[in-house]
Amino acid sequence: MTYSRDMTLSARNPGLPLDADWLRRVRVNRPAVERRCASLPGRRSVKGEYQAAWLAKAVTLIDLTTLSGDDTPGRVARLCAKARAPLRPDLAQALGVDLHTAAVCVYHDMIAPALQALAGTPIPVAAVSTGFPAGLSPFATRLAEIEASVAAGAAEIDIVISRRHVLLGNWPALYDEVRTFREACGPAHLKTILATGELGTLQNVARASLVCMMAGADFIKTSTGKEPVNATLPVGLVMMRAIRDYHAATGVKIGFKPAGGISTAKDALVWLALLKEELGSGWLSPALFRFGASSLLGDIERQIEHHVTGAYSAACRHPMG
Numbered sequence: 001m002t003y004s005r006d007m008t009l010s011a012r013n014p015g016l017p018l019d020a021d022w023l024r025r026v027r028v029n030r031p032a033v034e035r036r037c038a039s040l041p042g043r044r045s046v047k048g049e050y051q052a053a054w055l056a057k058a059v060t061l062i063d064l065t066t067l068s069g070d071d072t073p074g075r076v077a078r079l080c081a082k083a084r085a086p087l088r089p090d091l092a093q094a095l096g097v098d099l100h101t102a103a104v105c106v107y108h109d110m111i112a113p114a115l116q117a118l119a120g121t122p123i124p125v126a127a128v129s130t131g132f133p134a135g136l137s138p139f140a141t142r143l144a145e146i147e148a149s150v151a152a153g154a155a156e157i158d159i160v161i162s163r164r165h166v167l168l169g170n171w172p173a174l175y176d177e178v179r180t181f182r183e184a185c186g187p188a189h190l191k192t193i194l195a196t197g198e199l200g201t202l203q204n205v206a207r208a209s210l211v212c213m214m215a216g217a218d219f220i221k222t223s224t225g226k227e228p229v230n231a232t233l234p235v236g237l238v239m240m241r242a243i244r245d246y247h248a249a250t251g252v253k254i255g256f257k258p259a260g261g262i263s264t265a266k267d268a269l270v271w272l273a274l275l276k277e278e279l280g281s282g283w284l285s286p287a288l289f290r291f292g293a294s295s296l297l298g299d300i301e302r303q304i305e306h307h308v309t310g311a312y313s314a315a316c317r318h319p320m321g
């Protein structure tokens with residue numbers, strides 16, 4: 001299996017004027033979505049060398065993340081070393097792969113140590129922004145935060161949206177907010193975090209996804225990892241279908257990033273199966289799909305170790321940072 005080392009993201013999403021009629025037409029059949037997702041984990045399973053190949057692919061799609069109040073430059077440097085060489089050398093050699101993660105995702109103050117630790121690699125630094133995770137700081141502060149992170153060298157900006165605009169059905173306010181954030185990003189790619197666990201309904205998730213894409217988001221992302229409910233398959237399905245509809249209407253491919261609580265190799269395989277079925281193999285690339293995850297890589301490495309050696313090691317033998 002070959003792994004692209006090309007970190008080029010897709011062409012920017014120019015966005016569209018807000019289309020209120022499109023939003024009004026959006027309907028989500030929740031029981032049907034839940035039935036479809038419930039059948040996935042049991043139905044889709046790959047084994048042996050195919051599983052190892054899919055897991056190696058998953059590694060290349062991870063935004064390796066640390067978003068803790070006690071992050072230090074040392075922890076970020078160790079995380080970046082893991083991003084550069086995500087698999088133990090003997091495991092990578094046994095699989096015949098040479099790979100790295102898609103990006104490293106940190107808070108603003110950790111951009112500089114991350115850039116230093118990733119120098120000479122194609123791995124971009126993503127910064128969470130706009131008052132992450134709640135997004136309730138003054139609007140001017142949130143804008144300034146984006147500008148500061150782009151100036152510091154972040155190539156990708158993960159913003160959080162104002163959940164109240166969704167809960168109140170104030171789509172023009174959400175559109176204007178995301179549009180302004182997009183402009184502040186300049187050349188950096190914009191990922192919009194919907195915090196789906198706080199949006200109430202799948203219909204809200206579908207509408208918020210479309211509004212963010214109309215406003216110019218390059219990626220839509222499920223969660224911050226800090227909500228009580230983070231990435232779920234039903235939410236993922238609804239967001240993937242919104243991406244499909246947007247692509248059908250505009251020809252523009254938007255990326256998808258499930259994040260929060262995705263921590264096992266098995267989870268990763270189910271997400272990739274859903275992605276392949278809903279959006280096709282064209283989305284199986286770091287340009288269009290990312291896992292936002294702080295601990296997933298450890299379990300993937302553990303499963304690959306089992307595939308290569310026949311034995312499982314303790315999870316603590318695969319530290320992230």
Ligand SMILES: O=C[C@H](O)COP(=O)(O)O
Binds near residue numbers: 224293296
């Ligand atoms: O954006 C990434 C998430 O914050 C990571 O969440 P996690 O720590 O549950 O993997």
